[in-house]
Each structure stands twice: as C-alpha cells, then as structure tokens.
Amino acid sequence: MPELPEVETIRLGLSELLPKQKVLAATYDWPKSFPNEPKTVERFLVGSTIESIDRRAKVLIIHLSTGYSLLIHLKMTGQLVYVESEDKRFGAGHPNDSLIASLPNSTTRVIFELERWSDAKSSGANGRAKLFFNDLRKFGWVKLIPTVEIDQLEFMKKLGPEPLGDFVTEQMFIDRIRRRANSYVKIALINQEVIAGVGNIYADESLWASGIKPTKRVKNVSEKRLKLLLGNVKEVLKLGIEKGGSTDKNYVNSKGQKGSYLEFAKVFRREGLACSACGDIIIKIRVNGRGTHYCPTCQKR
C-alpha cells in the first residue's frame, strides 16, 4: 500500500483541490469500504464543506464543516483520484501519465460528488467534480467520525510518532523499538506503534542505508545504529515524498499519476541486481511473511 510518502503525496494534491468544495453526495456499493450508517452520511457528510486535509501515519483525514471528518485508509491497493466532471482527459481517453483508464471502473468503491467553490460562486451550473475511492483488494476503508473523537480511537492512540514531525526524538524511537527486543528489526520498523508510516518499501531502503541486516533481532542492534536508522528513515521518506511516492503496480496520486521513487530505490524489487555500493547481488527473502530485499555484503549488522 501506499506508505507515508504516497499518502502524503495524495494529501498535498488534495489540499490544492478540495478545500471549500461542497459534498453533494456519496455513493458506494461495498459496505465494508464505507461502513457508516446512511443516516450519518446524510446528516454529516452530504451538504458539508471540506475545510482541510490532514494525515496521521498512513491515514488521510478530511475535515468537514459539520464537525465530522472522513478518515481514509488505502491499505494495499487504495487510490483516491480527483476529476473535474467536464475534464475531457477522463472517460473516453486518458493522459499518458495516468494509470487510470476510466472512472468509475470495476475497482471503484466510493464516489464523492462535489460542487466546486469558484464555479459555485459565479455560475453554479457546471462547477462539479468527483473524488473516486478505488480499491481492487477491498482492504481499504472510509469512515465518517466526529473530529473530536479521532484522537480517542484506539489505533490512533497507539500509533508511534510521525518520523517527519518536529517532536520525534532519537530517544522516543529507541525506547519504542527496544520494546520489540526479540523482533526482527525489519518487523519492528514497520510496526506502526514504533514509528508511524513506514511500510515494506521504505523499511527495506532505510535498513540498506543504515547497513543493518533486516533479520537482526532488535536487541542485537547497537544504539548507535538505531540512531543512524532513524536518520535514514527520515531521509528515505523525504526522498519518497519528493519523488511523488512509489508506484509498483497500483499506486497513483490524486491526479491518477504514478510516483517515481522506485527509480531511486537501492534494494526494493532489485533482487538479482548489483548493489550500487559494493557490487554484490541483492537478494530477496521472506521475513515473517513479508518480502524483504537486502545486500548481503553491505547489511551484515
């Protein structure tokens, strides 16, 4: 799925598009994708105005004028694609840089119909847009929740600090990861309670940059190297955002475009290829069921 850089890329895109737009309707045919009661949707989503877009870990948060917010988790194959209704790029054809052939399509789970702010002000007739939540594997979800209750959600309370936030310290990271003393360091790193937003791609990349073998137990990784790891997690995530995220198969941004981070990846999906640092061959193994890529020469500790 979309990890932190992919979700952040979508957040940045939607922040340019959605604020001040009015939600006219929401339609969905896979209840698990949007489990709220229709009554709640009618009362607190339909007719509301979008105020701002936040992100916590891999969750997008769309704040509404009604005091409710939409929480969206894309899990493995979720997409959030915005289209203005008269946009001729969509429908019959599509731009070369888009992965989306048509909208809606067989993976579309929720459609949000919007009234655009600028047009609504002047003419009011044609200012429409749609936001499509697509999710091939149906693991993702959208939930409508009172804004004040977001921080009280159990999974939110348990999340580790934002790696790119101002307040994360080396000591916070070390304390949290040390609680997973007997875990493989790779598994601890993708645990959202340790640090929020790191997933399989950026974990493998951060571990390569730090010279740490993914199957090392946390208790056997030195404090010095854990500090180095936190620094590399930040660098890797920043580059991920700069490159618009990683598109392996599915991921697109809010305009349906791919991200280019994988062109810069050192180990992820590079098994059988030479390591750019030492020339040894990168290998792929399974660690607790997760595909894991690393360089056996650079990552011994």
Place this chain on the structure above:
DNA sequence: CACTTGACCTGTCCGC
C-alpha cells in the same frame, strides 16, 4: 505482554 500466523480480497505471474 511480545511475537507469529492466518485472514481479509482480487489480480497477475510462473511453472507444469
């Protein structure tokens, strides 16, 4: 508690 595995879904790819 900490840790691992299987389940949630659908599509694709690979070997026979």
Place this chain on the structure above:
DNA sequence: TGCGGACAGGTCAAGT
C-alpha cells in the same frame, strides 16, 4: 491454453 499455487505495498484477530 489451462490450472494450481505463490505472491502483492497493510492491518487485525487469534494463536503460541
């Protein structure tokens, strides 16, 4: 070309 199995970026619940 068909068929079965493994695999895919993420979490949960349930098991040890």
